[in-house]
Structures are given as C-alpha cells and as structure tokens.
Amino acid sequence: MTKEIEIEAKNIVTKDEFVHLCSSFQLKKQDFHVQHNHYFDTAHFDLKEKQSALRIREKQHKFVLTLKQPHEVGKLETHQSIDKQTMDHTLATGIIPNGDVANQLRELGVTTNTFTLLGTLTTSRAEIDYKGGTLVFDESSYLSIVDYELEYEGEEEEKVETTFGALLKEFNIPKRDTDNKIARFFKAKAEQS
Template structure:
C-alpha cells in the first residue's frame, strides 16, 4: 500500500503536436486501462476526489486521488480478481483505499462503475521528474495531452511551460482525465 503526493502540470495537445513530441522523445507507448468508480450521486467527485482501477502489464491497482497540500494525495492498493468482482458489485474491498475514502467522506459508500478510458502512454524521466505523453480513447472520443510530474507544483509548471515553448507548442489548459471522461460519459 502506497501513498504519495503528486504534483503535475498538463496541457492538451493537437494530434500533430503529440506526434511531434513523441518523435522527439522516441519512447514506446504502453497501454493502460482506467476504470472509473463513484457513488451514484458523485459524492467522491463532489469532494474533489477520483476513484479508479488501472490495469497495465497484467496487474490492477486501485487508487483514490484526493486534494492535498497543493497536489493530489494518491492512495494505492493492488487488486485481486475477487476484489475487482467485489467492486463491480458496488462494494469496496478492504484496505488502504477504503480507509482513505471513509476518512474523506465519513462513510463506506456503495459505488458504481461508470466506464473505462484507455490510454497509450509514453513515459520518460525528464529534468528531475517524469514526462508523460498520452493518447486517450474513451466514450466515443479521443484526445492527446502532455503531463509533467514534478517535485512541486511550481517545478512541474515551470518545466512544462519551458518544454512547450522550446517545441513551439501552445499551452492549452487541460482538465484531468477523469473529469474529461465524466464530461463525455455521463449526461
């Protein structure tokens, strides 16, 4: 079980800018699938949090992202196949994520699966952080973004701004993936 504060800056990209940057960094993209969960009335979303299961490289990780100290506190736990079945039935598996949810909203809620988002991610170490180039497909749409995870929010924003300026790529404010997903997948 892991907890970490994530400081990230991001920008949406055109497909052409995405191709330009993927050629510059030349790394192979890896597929990951995110399944998003919340209560029927979006209690977690209302608290500024997001709940997901990420599948990649044959394993599944359950994560709650919640606001904390100018970034996002991520609480992770690995999931078994039976844990995933429990989630699909609306119950939260026991563990760190369930505890973090209870601490955040005061109860252990019944949850609902809202759908999936598939991302093809290129990830490289860059200037003291991690640079991610993402092509995401979800709810009948697809988009492209660049994300930089740094040591602080100021560090992340500075490095991303500098990189985009050097590449002559415009900065386009980006909502996080879960927000974009819910905008497309829910009425």
C-alpha cells in the same frame, strides 16, 4: 498501501503536436503500454463533489485501486494493490474491498462501500525521464473520444511548472486549460446523456 503526493503539469495537445513530440523524443510504438482506468463514484457523485476520484488501474497484469483527493499541493493518492478476482468483483458489484482505500474514503466522509462503475478510459502511455522528473505521453480513448495529453511529474511544484512551461514554449505549443482524465471523462459522459 502507498500514499503519495502527485505534483504534475499537463496540457492537452493536438494529434499533430503529439506525433511531433513523439518523433522529437524518438518514441517508438513499443515504448507505449496500454492501461485501463475503471472509474467509480457513488450514486450521488459524492467523490466528484469532494473533487476526488476513485479508479482501478489495470496495467500489465497488475491491478491497483486508487483514491485521488485534493491536497494543499497537488493530489493525495492512496493506492492499494488488488488481485484480478477482486477487480472483477468490484467491477461487477461496485463493492470496494476493505483496506487502505476504504479507510481513506471513510476519512473523506464517504461512508458507503458500494459504488457505481461509470466507465473505462483506456490510455496508451509512454514515460521518459526528463530534467529531474517524468515526461508522460498519453493517447486516451473513452466514450468514442480520443485525446492526446502531455504531462510532466516531479517533486517540486515550481520546478514542475517552470520545466513544463519551457518545454511547451520550445515546441510552440500553447498552454491550454486541461482537466484531468476523470474530469474529461465526466464531461464527455454528461454531454452524451
């Protein structure tokens, strides 16, 4: 099990801005790797109510179950590595395996171990080291939508915000209110219902 505090700044960008950023940072097609995020919640959206998210990330033949929940700074992430058979079982049944994520769900007050698969968001991602943090370039597709996002992750909230703000200013990209991927996924799903 791994627990970590995620401190990041993010901004939705247009396709043209994304292409320009990739070119400016000399990113090539081979720098991008595909990952699939399979999102879950209870039938009554208990996680959404608690501003939390549960996913299985499938990336380069590795499978990680992650619970994200609010924290005083950033998000608290609880990760649990699982094998493909466990992932396939969870995708088919909604039954979360025993372990650290299930324990953390109980601490959060979500007592069921059966969840509903809401859908999958696929991201083509490139990451580079940038000014003491990680700059992330994401092209995500879900529910017939494609969006582009720039993220900056670091260890100190103020430094993350300052560094990311300066980068957006340098590239003349306006700061846009940007929900996280699960929130964008939920919004798109609600609009299509």
